Amino acid sequence: xxxxxxxxxxxxxxxxxxxxxxxxxxxxxxxxxxxxxxxxxxxxxxxxxxxxxxxxxxxxxxxxxxxxxxxxxxxxxxxxxxxxxxxxxxxxxxxxxxxxxxxxxxxxxxxxxxxxxxxxxxxxxxxxxxxxxxxxxxxxxxxxxxxxxxxxxxxxxxxxxxxxxxxxxxxxxxxxxxxxxxxxxxxxxxxxxxxxxxxxxxxxxxxxxxxxxxxxxxxxxxxxxxxxx
Numbered sequence: 001x002x003x004x005x006x007x008x009x010x011x012x013x014x015x016x017x018x019x020x021x022x023x024x025x026x027x028x029x030x031x032x033x034x035x036x037x038x039x040x041x042x043x044x045x046x047x048x049x050x051x052x053x054x055x056x057x058x059x060x061x062x063x064x065x066x067x068x069x070x071x072x073x074x075x076x077x078x079x080x081x082x083x084x085x086x087x088x089x090x091x092x093x094x095x096x097x098x099x100x101x102x103x104x105x106x107x108x109x110x111x112x113x114x115x116x117x118x119x120x121x122x123x124x125x126x127x128x129x130x131x132x133x134x135x136x137x138x139x140x141x142x143x144x145x146x147x148x149x150x151x152x153x154x155x156x157x158x159x160x161x162x163x164x165x166x167x168x169x170x171x172x173x174x175x176x177x178x179x180x181x182x183x184x185x186x187x188x189x190x191x192x193x194x195x196x197x198x199x200x201x202x203x204x205x206x207x208x209x210x211x212x213x214x215x216x217x218x219x220x221x222x223x224x225x226x227x228x229x
Contacts, residue, residue: 003225111124152182
């Protein structure tokens with residue numbers, strides 16, 4: 001029997017499994033430029049890392065006084081993002097190795113993301129991760145996105161796993177907060193280095209301050225094994 005028997009792993013998608021934030025930024029920049037905001041910067045984009053696309057565009061509407069409705073903005077951003085995502089999304093190599101290690105041990109896995117179901121499906125299929133990651137939950141399918149625990153709890157339900165048996169990998173403070181609220185352990189891999197000291201990350205079971213540069217599949221796998229003992 002695997003030493004990880006009884007453990008389930010839930011992955012955030014954007015910034016955790018794949019480096020999709022550049023595509024999200026470009027989709028947002030184009031959408032806002034079309035609606036009269038020509039100077040949306042990467043620093044502006046970083047404010048929205050870790051929250052759902054729907055919540056992001058709702059905040060844009062309030063912040064920039066946009067005339068378009070939230071559904072219109074959401075559709076425009078998602079359309080542009082899907083075009084970019086299908087053109088190519090990079091998987092973090094160590095994350096791919098980690099997924100493969102877990103699959104080899106028969107560990108139940110899911111993806112819980114603030115992205116749309118279409119975006120999640122397109123990225124997983126385009127990167128080949130869908131071979132191992134067949135259970136997915138979008139924030140669009142639950143009442144509240146991160147930092148609420150809804151997507152994570154739904155992922156656990158679909159896996160047939162108790163929240164206490166789940167380990168969540170997250171790159172953003174709202175996701176780490178969601179894991180804590182769900183009663184799940186969290187491996188935090190901050191996408192924005194300056195946010196590593198955020199209080200949400202201090203509650204993580206494992207905090208890799210160096211982000212993806214510090215993450216290795218083997219070390220994470222061994223940590224999981226120790227945590228399961």
